Amino acid sequence: MNWTPENYYFTKLNKNELPELIHFYLVTTQEHYKLDSYSEEEYKFDFESLIGEDQIFFDRSIYYVLRSKLDNGIHASIRITFWDKETSLPIQKLFDIETESLLIPHVTNFWHIGRFVISGKIIGNRINILKKMLFDAFYGPHSLGSGLVIAECDRKVVNTLRKLEIESYQLGDPIIYLYSETLPIYIKSEWLKTFVEKNKYSQHSIGNNVDIQKFVEMSNQMLLCPKNNE
Numbered sequence: 001m002n003w004t005p006e007n008y009y010f011t012k013l014n015k016n017e018l019p020e021l022i023h024f025y026l027v028t029t030q031e032h033y034k035l036d037s038y039s040e041e042e043y044k045f046d047f048e049s050l051i052g053e054d055q056i057f058f059d060r061s062i063y064y065v066l067r068s069k070l071d072n073g074i075h076a077s078i079r080i081t082f083w084d085k086e087t088s089l090p091i092q093k094l095f096d097i098e099t100e101s102l103l104i105p106h107v108t109n110f111w112h113i114g115r116f117v118i119s120g121k122i123i124g125n126r127i128n129i130l131k132k133m134l135f136d137a138f139y140g141p142h143s144l145g146s147g148l149v150i151a152e153c154d155r156k157v158v159n160t161l162r163k164l165e166i167e168s169y170q171l172g173d174p175i176i177y178l179y180s181e182t183l184p185i186y187i188k189s190e191w192l193k194t195f196v197e198k199n200k201y202s203q204h205s206i207g208n209n210v211d212i213q214k215f216v217e218m219s220n221q222m223l224l225c226p227k228n229n230e
Contacts, residue, residue, distance in 0.1 A: 005125045007070060010132065013063035013077070015055075021063065021115065022051045024074040028117050033179040046178070053090060054115070057081045060218060062211055063115070064136045066129060076118040076129055080137040082218045083110040083150070090114065091152045095172050095184040102150060102186070109147035109189070109219060113137055116157065134164070135196065135203040140215045142196045147189035155181045165194045 013021055026046055030038050054061075057079070066076035083089065089112050091097055102110070116137075118129055141147040153161075158168055168191070171184040 005066075005122075005129060008066050008068055008075060008122075008129075010064065010066055010136075013065050015058050018051055018054050018058065021065065021074060021077055022047055022054065024119075025050065025077065025115055025117055028119050029178055029180075032117075032120055054079070056087060057112070060084065062136075062140075062214065064133055066118075066133070075122055076133055077115050078117075078133045078137045079113065079115040080140060080149075081112040081114070082140075082215050083112050084222060085110055089150060091150055091171075091184050094152055094175060094177060094182070097171060097184060101171070102148070104148055107146055107148050107188075109141065109144050109215075111141050111147060111149045113149055113151045130160070131164070131199055132203050134161075134166075135199050136208065136211075138166075138192045138196060139204070139208045140211055141187075141189045142192040143212050144215060144219065145189055149187040149189070149192075151185055151187075152177065152182050153185050155183055158183055158185060161187075165198070167191045 026043060060083070061079050061081040063077065063079045065074050067073065068075055085099065085103060089102075091112075092099065092102075116133065118126060118133070122129065138149070141149050153168070155174065158170075161168060166187060168185040168187045171186065174181050174183045176182070
């Protein structure tokens with residue numbers, strides 16, 4: 001059974017909708033941290049920085065969004081990216097982490113998760129929305145196995161993941177990024193088992209299987225790429 005909240009619907013983002021997503025992400029972050037001063041210059045700098053990242057990652061990613069049935073606006077989002085082990089990740093730039101430090105031996109699939117935010121304007125059912133967004137994002141890494149999910153994550157989100165029985169490993173000291181205490185973390189695919197299995201009946205949909213196939217094709221393409229076989 002696929003759970004859907006009243007007055008909202010889950011869908012995926014198209015590339016031409018990236019500006020809408022980044023605007024939602026920045027405005028929601030601003031509202032969450034109650035920033036009194038967020039200048040036009042600061043907004044423009046953050047917008048260009050984030051959309052630049054997403055334009056690079058889009059073709060190797062799936063963006064899950066929650067939209068309103070009333071105005072079609074985005075009210076929640078999360079992105080899961082199949083990492084090619086070459087493109088620089090935000091966590092590397094922000095925390096000065098070398099690629100070699102992320103390439104753990106005997107791990108086949110590497111992922112990056114980001115753009116996870118839920119609008120504070122949603123009243124009620126927030127835990128169900130959170131579980132559904134996380135389930136969709138984590139179903140691929142869990143199903144393909146032998147994986148590592150890498151993220152720069154708000155400390156409160158890390159604590160929430162732990163409450164949902166998803167453990168993580170902290171790679172370094174926290175910094176203040178986009179106004180919150182942000183940690184560099186990774187999650188091994190086997191650490192997702194309890195959460196995925198517990199929520200599979202209520203959150204799984206046919207779309208999840210379609211997404212798996214997309215990531216399998218990405219993995220096969222990487223294996224065929226001579227640069228990755230050197």
